[in-house]
């Protein structure tokens with residue numbers, strides 16, 4: 001079912017400082033901030049040769065990452081995103097195996113203009129898993 005690692009997301013308390021760190025200290029190619037109001041975050045992409053790092057900052061007062069940052073004031077790895085060939089088939093297969101799909105279970109368009117879904121961290125080794133249609 002899961003294919004390539006699409007990105008690893010890091011929630012950060014200061015997007016400008018994290019951007020500067022990745023761009024200047026780590027010498028990476030970093031995008032400008034991209035507001036994603038439908039997801040309650042502003043995102044910056046760090047382009048790597050084999051995958052991407054997604055820096056996440058809360059947007060709005062109902063951001064799904066707000067509680068995470070309250071618990072992890074310095075930030076931290078928030079989720080990991082795998083690509084799947086068929087997100088609806090993957091969802092149905094996972095649900096049939098008892099995995100919890102977050103939200104209403106319907107894929108939504110994510111930061112790469114592809115449908116995405118999230119799986120409950122408690123079902124996947126304490127790790128929030130995002131699936132993105134390849």
Ligand SMILES: CC[C@H](C(=O)O)C(=O)SCCNC(=O)CCNC(=O)[C@H](O)C(C)(C)COP(=O)(O)OP(=O)(O)OC[C@H]1O[C@@H](n2cnc3c(N)ncnc32)[C@H](O)[C@@H]1OP(=O)(O)O
Pocket residue numbers: 009036039041043054056064065067068077078079081102103109110111112116118120121122126127128130
């Ligand atoms: C623009 C789209 C972009 C893209 O790539 O396309 C994105 O990735 S958007 C990313 C932001 N959106 C989401 O994260 C949506 C899915 N997330 C959620 O629905 C929530 O974050 C949720 C339900 C995973 C957690 O919400 P919350 O923290 O408010 O709930 P709880 O405090 O009840 O947490 C329950 C339980 O899970 C643990 N937890 C929470 N977040 C994480 C995490 N990121 N990784 C691992 N574990 C997590 C939390 O500590 C609680 O555990 P407990 O032992 O009960 O304390």
Ligand SMILES: [Co+2]
Pocket residue numbers: 007009054079081130
């Ligand atoms: Co993501």
